[in-house]
Amino acid sequence: MGITESPCRQEEWRKKLGSFMEMLFGGRYVLLLMSLFSIYCGLIYNEFFSVPFHIFGASAYKCRDSSCRDAHTTGLVKFQEPYPFGVDPSWRGSRSELPFLNSLKMKMSILFGVVHMNLGIMLSYFNAHFFGNSVDIRYQFVPQVIFLNSLFGYLSLLIIVKWCTGSQADLYHVMIYMFLSPFDNLGENQLLWGQRPLQVVLLLLAVIAIPWMLFPKPFILKKLHNERFQGRNYGMLNISEMDLEAEPDSARQHHEEFNFSEVFVHQMIHAIEFVLGSVSNTASYLRLWALSLAHSELSTVFYEKVLLLAWGYDNFAIRLVGLVVFAFATAFILLMMETLSAFLHALRLHWVEFQNKFYHGDGYKFRPFSFALLTEDED
Template identity: 80%
Template structure:
């Protein structure tokens, strides 16, 4: 009873507090936990790139690069050589301002986006397995989950593996060339693009698995559902794919919903659309994660422009007024553009990636209505 009373008192205090807020502040208060997580992740990304408002910091020790000669006058554009082990954490700060900064960071961010995307899509497919297992639907496990997992990882899982191998070995292989000619000339000589022994044979095997996975997704399930309906209609008892003896409560939802009115053409077309959508989506969804690369690049370049073209430009004058105006403009540009608009943009893009690229692997939206967690509903249930 005391627990229920604490829930009710907390809810009443929260409602009193929200009634005193305007609409914009109330929206920010409702998303306070999301804002906190975004802030913590922004700090983490700053440590990954070892930057603070586009200013490089040697937080974790000395750079791996140094000037070749003591008389080197332009260490950020020429004359740098590697003198010690790689930087212990994140990006080496000496890349900032160098001639190779943009090509290096472009390649790094693009590959990181692909790795994050493939990892999250695999997680979505894995959740579809638990969803099918919860509903005791062996059809979806055997003819959707398994071939989807094989297809995605035969192509883009393999690309992720190549990225990791290239990072670990320092190879100069062109991964674009490897992936393109994996389809155009799978038996061709890889030459300098070979990263490990047996790569050509592995590519042929993965390509065959990807080709097999497509009809695996498309054809078996509709025909099994047809046979399932026919046997059920004739009143025969049977066992279905290793599950318990079929009854209206234990059989798959996909089969149970078609006992009375089973249209094979409709089921086949639906499965064909689902299969084609997954195959094409595997390419487009992976490419969609490259928006992380684009957003990171835009944010970094905006930070550099505000720092160098506003703050440092104004700081170059001897006038205190110029310095003060430059500092004020820099502060407002940072607060409203980098912290405000860029945060909103990152949130919307992340929301889109979760809703489309991630959730379309397992979410169907045909169950009960979603109810978000609330202390008020818990109090009502206790009463």
């Protein structure tokens, strides 16, 4: 067990640090992790303060014209193997920089979102397994996994295949006509062998998963309630019997009074919310793309329109003012305000898109661990 400081010692530290430094000191581990992840992201984009660096070797692209100096006007052509790690720095400043990075960041946001939501659904399985609730596993966890991955898991697979093969297929067209015309020939948009029958099967699975989530659970709960209060054995349902004395009053009342219409409406709301939320939640992860784009453009503006503009004058005072403005803009806008904005968006994604897959908040009141509470309980 670690050594903890006394309350008097902690109060003394607060007085010495002040309110602002106390906040930084309290979040020192969060700041350390954020710094490490920012370095990693810088390596992913091969940039430092929005300046591209060829850290991992020469670029895979060169100017279309061998005598050119401006990639903005002539474009780039590929002449060797892809860049070994991260984004090729030569995309920076090219004519196709924005379309390329927009497409890359948008697809990465979708991949992160699908993985994150699948993780939330997996946690709902562990919740149901812990409480021995096989009804939630069979009629909630399984159809949710099938529905999400039949649509957006399939989209993630198409994104990865398109990256690996370099195909020019239009994924918007593929996903839209998967619903409108599932039996039509895909033509240039075909990425996989047997893609058309695979899409039909996935679409049928997604349609089947909706009533699977909606209808069985309320009827099974009604049957379980009737058998319980008629004194019959319901072990065949593989649901563990809970100790009513240890349950909250709301849970105990639920066992005593079963309102089928209320349970059915609640399950219907939950099913509709998951089905519609699968679309809106996946789209909500595109905020990662928007934040990255905004941060990149702000970095570019401060670097090119402040620092480089001031450095273009042969005057020490102007250069000093430009350097000071660039330093303060970087520290207070990019590092502080942008960090707060990213934190709030990440908090929102965790609370809404991630935790609504497994967290209900209708059990016991949360009591955080505290040594002070342990001593009070002992007394």
